[in-house]
Amino acid sequence: RCNHKVAVLGASGGIGQPLSLLLKDSPLITELSLYDIVNTPGVAADISHINTAAKVKGYTGPDELKDSVKGAQLVIIPAGVPRKPGMTRDDLFDTNASIVRDLTKAIAEVAPKAIIAIISNPVNSTVPIASEVLKKAGVYDPKRVFGVTTLDVVRANTFIAEAKGLDPQKVNVPVIGGHSGVTIIPLISQSKPAVSFPEDKLKALTTRIQEAGTEVVKAKAGTGSATLSMAYAGARFGISVLRALNGEQGIIECTFVKSDVCETKYFATPCVLGKNGLEKNLGISKLSEYEKKLLDAAIPELKKNIQKGEDFANRK
Numbered sequence: 001r002c003n004h005k006v007a008v009l010g011a012s013g014g015i016g017q018p019l020s021l022l023l024k025d026s027p028l029i030t031e032l033s034l035y036d037i038v039n040t041p042g043v044a045a046d047i048s049h050i051n052t053a054a055k056v057k058g059y060t061g062p063d064e065l066k067d068s069v070k071g072a073q074l075v076i077i078p079a080g081v082p083r084k085p086g087m088t089r090d091d092l093f094d095t096n097a098s099i100v101r102d103l104t105k106a107i108a109e110v111a112p113k114a115i116i117a118i119i120s121n122p123v124n125s126t127v128p129i130a131s132e133v134l135k136k137a138g139v140y141d142p143k144r145v146f147g148v149t150t151l152d153v154v155r156a157n158t159f160i161a162e163a164k165g166l167d168p169q170k171v172n173v174p175v176i177g178g179h180s181g182v183t184i185i186p187l188i189s190q191s192k193p194a195v196s197f198p199e200d201k202l203k204a205l206t207t208r209i210q211e212a213g214t215e216v217v218k219a220k221a222g223t224g225s226a227t228l229s230m231a232y233a234g235a236r237f238g239i240s241v242l243r244a245l246n247g248e249q250g251i252i253e254c255t256f257v258k259s260d261v262c263e264t265k266y267f268a269t270p271c272v273l274g275k276n277g278l279e280k281n282l283g284i285s286k287l288s289e290y291e292k293k294l295l296d297a298a299i300p301e302l303k304k305n306i307q308k309g310e311d312f313a314n315r316k
């Protein structure tokens with residue numbers, strides 16, 4: 001078993017704290033590095049008392065950023081501001097774009113081979129931003145940059161299981177496309193086990209999966225967006241990456257990556273993870289007529305989000 005240092009950037013936040021907690025619980029991690037601009041001494045002291053192997057260290061402020069990521073095999077980024085009611089993920093762009101750009105610059109410098117998993121929204125734009133920053137630094141490897149869309153799969157599994165009275169842990173619904181609104185394309189026709197719904201129910205379920213984040217934003221009434229379920233999903237994705245790094249075969253996660261499976265430069269699909277990050281993109285496979293329409297609706301929005309990220313990263 002390999003030694004794995006994992007860094008969480010934005011570790012004191014609503015996502016960052018429970019994410020760090022779940023990672024501390026994983027026996028795959030030997031060193032857990034917690035970075036934020038505030039409160040990491042407390043979060044790190046607290047988590048460090050948990051009796052698992054991972055050594056925990058807190059880092060605070062820009063001066064300590066590079067030390068926090070140095071030597072990390074995996075860097076997970078939940079840093080940024082969350083949505084308030086009435087906001088779309090794209091409304092976060094102005095703040096979160098520069099946060100992701102600056103964090104990625106530091107990673108490019110001191111951990112150029114690290115696998116980067118981006119949670120900060122809008123993921124459809126922050127993944128292209130990070131990729132452009134890495135390109136400029138001459139260290140870009142598209143197999144190592146992932147947008148975390150696992151929560152869309154987690155939600156789809158939960159809602160489909162609920163509707164059919166199944167065990168949610170035994171349901172797997174692939175979700176492709178992007179990570180906001182209409183760009184989220186649940187492939188209910190490819191659910192395992194196979195399920196079927198009348199058209200109106202299928203549409204309602206699809207919309208619920210696409211708008212599930214907004215459901216949480218509304219319920220939290222101004223105090224934030226999904227944090228606990230996002231942390232669960234982020235930890236599942238991170239641990240899948242580590243299992244694959246350890247040589248475990250057949251680890252598959254849906255994730256937003258550089259892609260040529262359709263006409264957008266980035267696209268989420270089920271991907272086999274391996275020792276170098278993305279091992280094999282499993283592509284889109286056969287869509288139902290309804291899912292083809294969802295894909296048509298997603299593409300223009302996705303293209304716009306991707307372009308916006310690239311333009312931001314490449315402007316002076």
Ligand code: APR
Nearest residue numbers: 010012013014015016036037078079080081082099120121
């Ligand atoms: N570097 C590191 N951490 C930062 C930076 C930065 N430049 N800027 C902000 N942070 C930290 C904050 O200090 C805070 O601890 O990021 C954390 C964000 O936490 P919350 O405000 O609680 O937000 P959260 O709900 O965790 O969501 C963060 O994830 O899903 C996305 O849309 C969500 O983009 C948002 C992000």
